[in-house]
Amino acid sequence: MTTTDTPAFPSGTILGYPRIGRRRELKKAVEAFWAGRIDAAELEATAAGLRQATRERLSSLGLGRTDSSIPESFSFYDQVLDAQVAVGAIPARFADLVDGDGHLDLAGYFTLARGAGDNLPLEMTKWFDSNYHYLVPEIGPETHFHLASDRIVREFEEAVANGFITRPVIVGPVTLLLLAKPSSDAPAGFHPLDRLADLLPVYAELIERLAAAGAQWVQLDEPGLVSESIDIPRDETLAALAQAYDALGGLTTRPALFVAAPYGSLDDALPVLVATPVEAIGLDLVRGTVPTIVPGLADVTLVAGVIDGHNIWRGDLAGAFDTLGELSALSENIAVSSSTSLQHLPHDVEDETKLAAELTGWLAFADQKIGQVATLARGLTSGLSAIRAELDAATASLADRRGSPGVRDGAVRARLDTLTPADFSRGDYETRLAAQSQALRLPPLPTTTIGSFPQTGDIRRARARLVSGELAAEDYRDVMRAEIGRVVQLQEDLGLDVLVHGEPERNDMVQYFAENLDGFAVTENGWVQSYGSRCTRPSILWGDVSRPQPITVEWSSYTQTLTEKPVKGMLTGPVTILAWSFVRDDQPLGDTARQVALALRDEITDLEAAGIQVVQVDEPALRELLPLKKRDHAHYLDWSVGAFRLATAGVADRTQIHTHLCYSEFGAVIDAIRNLDADVTSIEAARSKMEVVQDIQTSGFDHGIGPGVYDIHSPRVPGVAEITELLERALQSIPARQVWVNPDCGLKTRGYAETVASLGNIVDATRAVRATLV
Structure with a gap:
């Protein structure tokens, strides 16, 4: 894709949205399916209704219907499970769940997560430093990668049929392999990242299918790039990053690529990513800071994650707008986003009728965060004066919070001041x-x-x-x-x-x-x-x-x-x-x-x-x-x-x-x-x-x-x-x-x-x- 082919990135977006439903409708439907009270068709219908309600809600909050600002980030269970199922990474013990075309139905999908009989489910662990749990892929030399599920394409087509051009979201290939564990049949010294070259053609096929369906942008989530806790040498991770996005960016028929890196700063991964043909890069500027100048950065759209997707405070909007100003010195192409997916937040403060009014005024749940994104995006396009009232209101809320009774308790703080090292130590373990x-x-x-x-x-x-x-x-x-x-x-x-x-x-x-x-x-x-x-x-x-x-x-x-x-x-x-x-x-x-x-x-x-x-x-x-x-x-x-x-x-x-x-x-x-x-x-x-x-x-x-x-x-x-x-x-x-x-x-x-x-x-x-x- 040449620069002239690149569609404009929306001025404001989010990286993802809660998918359980405002009243946990998805949870209830999934558990009803597990219990046999509804069939797969009814579960699919409930999920489709939730997806459409989400699109309409996001549009009403200020995201565009046809500019790719709405992420298509739904999952029945887990986004990492979705990615591994899409690329056919099904452990051998579940081979009997796969049909002749290599596909897995909904019942099989859930079996990977929950196990059955003597077959243990996939391991579960925490998604970076959040309280969300993902299912750990099991990948070995024997794993046969192929496009085993086109659900992400079908959900995009569903959106088009309902009048939306959304942005499909999938866990990126590097993060998928970084988070995977070797299969039980893998030899000593093997790591799933060794299979990157075999995996990339499947991602390429999926991206090309999305292009054929009319997708303008696709979001590839690569939080693995910000983590130093993954047991892979950093130079190997950076080499894999370059290999992956040189290959995917080099496709002749594809949507524009938006690589999001939430939960921290990209650091040494940023220049590597900038050197690839990706069109937009998401920066977490809540956990990270504005980067230094990198050659080629001015040619990339920088999607500034200045709205905290990980916590519920209303925050400092004026400070966030100042950060956008700092970033604009690096590139003329700036957009606003949440720092992470909003899946970590409740839906709407307006649903809370029993919280103290003062406390409610300090909060922003997912829907309010979208309003903040829309406000800052309007400031980018129309100037500071267009959003001055909203910035001042957020600043006043911060001041009110700092001065409210109970935020600081003198007795609690005095007790902390009297602590000594003895308060932190027990006696000898053998004696105990x-x-x-x-x-x-x-x-x-x-x-x-x-x-x-x-x-x-x-x-x-x-x-x-x-x-x-x-x-x-x-x-x-x-x-x-x-x-x-x-x-x-x-x-x-x-x-x-x-x-x-x-x-x-x-x-x-x-x-x-x-x-x-x-x-x-x-x-x-x-x-x-x-x-x-x-x-x-x-x-x-x-x-x-x-x-x-x-x-x-x-x-x-x-x-x-x-x-x-x-x-x-x-x-x-x-x-x-x-x-x-x-x-x-x-x-x-x-x-x-x-x-x-x-x-x-x-x-x-x-x-x-x-x-x-x-x-x-x-x-x-x-x-x-x-x-x-x-x-x-x-x-x-x-x-x-x-x-x-x-x-x-x-x-x-x-x-x-x-x-x-x-x-x-x-x-x-x-x-x-x-x-x-x-x-x-x-x-x-x-x-x-x-x-x-x-x-x-x-x-x-x-x-x-x-x-x-x-x-x-x-x-x-x-x-x-x-x-x-x-x-x-x-x-x-x-x-x-x-x-x-x-x-x-x-x-x-x-x-x-x-x-x-x-x-x-x-x-x-x-x-x-x-x-x-x-």
Whole structure:
């Protein structure tokens, strides 16, 4: 494509939009399909309706109907899964799901995500430093790349039929391969990036098909280019980048190429990308900064991600417009966008009727972010005077927020000022281990669960009736106590060693604490996709944090009266509370984390005083927040580890502190996890078939460790033989005295039938392995 062929890039756009529906319509339809209540045709019809409603909504908010400003970014489950299915990267164990033409139907698509029978699903892990989870491709020398799905083309054609020229979005080839893992048949030393030359013709065919359908622009998402955490030498990544976009840019019949690189700065990848024939480059200028002059940059459209797609604050529009001015010195071709896809945000602040009006005025959800993009785009084309009123209103909102009561609490800040190094440290681990062994008297390979048990419809209805006032607080307490009694008896019957109360009173592991801590607010409809059909409502951390009264002590102490076995008190850690909330952006994260840690420290002190001997402080997000740039790692790990230690260091030696990390790539932060100094750490390990234990062995990790043996993100029930094999693999690398046995994660989203069967198999397998120990 020559320069004269290039269509104009829209002056304002976004990189993606929430796809679950304003009232989680997609979630409900997908789960109905899984349950057999609707068929594939009805699911497709629901999805088509949602896509069209999204296009109309985005148009009404200021994006153009026919200028490619609306991204076609829908997914039934996950954008990485979509890309691997499109290029035919189906693991051999799922070969029977593919038809004679190499295609996969919707049922097969979901089977890759959820598993079936003895076939484990694709692994799941965090999408860069967000709380979104993607499905990890498995690619080897044997993977046969071919255009196996043209869904992206059909969805573009659907848009055209409805009067829109949208911009198709797909994960770029370099990021797809960087995020993939070698297949089980791949030889040692192989990496999926080795297959780039074989993959590019498939991307080329897809791009040419989009051109034939009338697409003017296509968006290729390449966040892998900004990350330094991917285990590939940087020079190989940069060479792959040049190879990929020289090839795709060299196609004679294609749409214009827009390569987006969210979640950080491109750094040394920018000049490499500029040297290829791509027409537009997306820069995250919220996480990154305006780059220095690069030869050829003036010939490329720079799509400036100055509107934060990762957080919900209204922000500094005047500052964003100034950034656009800085960027205009590098190129005359400037456009405005969100810094990331808006899939990380709820739909609309206007859906929130119970938030304080003052707080609402500080916020911008996805729809408001689009309005901000449209405002700045108008400023680019019509000048500053055209948008002065909107900029001034945003500036006034910032000032109002800074001066509002509760944003700064003198008592909280004074307490932080008095902390000493002793507040962050416990005693010697071996001394603690001896005290805990005597106090708890657990068998080898102690069994436990991560915390939550299935939340039934009755539990959710009782909670809803309490909120609506239909159920009195004392009656609700009776319902919860009855459920706790059932959960304790179930665990006793199964033979588990360390019990939990099941958390029936909790709506969410972060929101529950947010509702009981000062400095937080919660939403009614602020749903955000976490993975697949799983959605959460991140809380809003807007001010200084403190604990007005105990939160969990009543439930845990009641549970302990029902059993002679130890009961775990269950808390969510400070880093995870931050990661899974929308956090204030007016002070360093470390300061906010220490405030949360002090509130949790008070809670742990009260649990210990109530006779709880084991306390679990979950930190599944520890790896998630690890910065993508290595230069930022040390600072992050210092404050994140410090916050956990501040929360947990006030207990006696005999009190056992657990933590839990799920889908967190244990090996990448093993030193940090050791520095947490928890007595026991439970981790995800089932989907990867205990791959993590090699990292544990190599590191010399010597505290208690519970590598998960039951993948709770899949509906399949692992058999006794499968669990036994996983335990035996763990014991080949880790001394038995360290090993605990547990699921990968909490059981909240599972049903009771599969939970009971799986936990029963865990206990049976553990007893069999125990019998082999000397």
